[in-house]
Amino acid sequence: MAAAAPETKGLVLVIEDERAIADLERMYLTREGFGVHVESDGRAGLAAARNLHPVAIVLDVGIPTIDGTEVCRILRADGDWTPILFVTARDDEVDRVLGLELGADDYLTKPFSPRELVARVKTVLRRSQTRGADERVYVVGSITLDPARRRVTAAGVGVELTATEFDLLAFLCRRPGRVFSREELLSQVWGYAAAAGTRTVDVHVAQIRGKVGDASPIRTVRGVGYTADA
Ligand code: CA
Numbered sequence: 292m293a294a295a296a297p298e299t300k301g302l303v304l305v306i307e308d309e310r311a312i313a314d315l316e317r318m319y320l321t322r323e324g325f326g327v328h329v330e331s332d333g334r335a336g337l338a339a340a341r342n343l344h345p346v347a348i349v350l351d352v353g354i355p356t357i358d359g360t361e362v363c364r365i366l367r368a369d370g371d372w373t374p375i376l377f378v379t380a381r382d383d384e385v386d387r388v389l390g391l392e393l394g395a396d397d398y399l400t401k402p403f404s405p406r407e408l409v410a411r412v413k414t415v416l417r418r419s420q421t422r423g424a425d426e427r428v429y430v431v432g433s434i435t436l437d438p439a440r441r442r443v444t445a446a447g448v449g450v451e452l453t454a455t456e457f458d459l460l461a462f463l464c465r466r467p468g469r470v471f472s473r474e475e476l477l478s479q480v481w482g483y484a485a486a487a488g489t490r491t492v493d494v495h496v497a498q499i500r501g502k503v504g505d506a507s508p509i510r511t512v513r514g515v516g517y518t519a520d521a
Contacts, residue, residue, distance in 0.1 A: 301346030302326040303412060306336035306362065307378065308354045312401070316349055319405040320412065333357025340366060340373065347374045347416050349408070352384040360387045374415035378403075389453075397455070397481075414481065418458060431464045431519050432508040445506035455480070456499050459492075460519075463509060467521035470512045492517070 303325045307313040310331075317327045328343055330336040334356040340348060352359035363375055377388045377398035388398045397415050399408060429436040433446045438461050443450045452460065459480050463471070471479070473489035481491070496517060500507045508519040 300324045302328055302343055304336065304339055304343060304345035304348045305329045306331070306333065306339075306348065306354060306359065307351040308332060309351070312351075312378075315405060316408060319409055320349075323409050323412075325412070331355075333359065333362045337362050337365060340371065341369075345373060347376065347412055347419075349376050349378060349412065351378045351380075352388060353380055359384075360391060363391060372419070374419040376408075376411050376415050418454075429461075429464045431467050431521065433506040434460075434464065434503065434508050436461055436464045443503070445503045450502050452499065452502060456495055456502070459495050460499055460503075460509070463517065463519035467508070467519045470515055470518040472516040476516065 300323065303320050305313055305316050305320070305327055307316060307329065308331045313329045313331065317329055320327045325346075328339060328345065330339050332355040336348075336350070336354070337357060339345075340362075350359045350362060354362075357365075359377060363377075366373065366375075375397075377384075378401060379385045379388060379398050380401045385398065385400060397411055399411055427438070429438075435444045437443075441457055443452055443457065443460065459476065462476070462480050473492040476492050477489060496509055496511075499509060510518050510520050512518055
């Protein structure tokens with residue numbers, strides 16, 4: 292009996308110049324029910340992003356013609372906020388992705404497991420789908436957080452947060468007073484298992500505190516994790 296065609300979850304654009312990696316990405320994303328279109332350089336990738344309207348882009352940073360970070364910058368400058376999962380091979384590429392701040396939804400460093408790839412694509416998708424769906428404005432302490440506009444003010448002054456910093460702060464501010472472990476935050480905000488390292492959470496909390504200053508509602512609960520003070 293022929294298996295029913297799996298329901299498609301939408302088209303993922305893979306921009307990757309290493310054939311073996313592109314093939315692997317195609318295989319695993321297809322198995323998950325995504326349509327997959329592959330391009331091997333930045334210029335063709337950018338054209339495909341504009342013509343095919345993918346639900347997400349898996350974007351290698353080191354690619355010919357136009358660098359991956361530049362492809363992202365061009366799309367964002369055009370007002371195209373398709374979620375992007377960057378694939379990096381070296382530390383300097385990670386630095387370049389982090390340097391993009393807003394617009395870098397996430398990144399994955401080679402070598403990665405196919406399972407990790409699939410989990411991360413789902414995370415960037417879920418994050419973009421919940422974006423804009425929440426019209427409430429949250430006021431926690433002297434912080435005002437507007438998820439629909441992805442805007443944060445601390446004591447009335449606008450604060451620039453990266454996508455992940457915003458998501459983490461928003462997650463806590465939506466549930467003031469509730470205490471979450473680092474593992475819970477990793478799985479809820481980043482969408483993958485705690486194996487990724489709970490220090491990631493600490494680093495992001497420190498970055499938020501650095502930007503928001505004394506107005507930060509995030510409080511460390513020793514031996515447990517973090518909470519946003521109501
Ligand atoms: Ca490459």
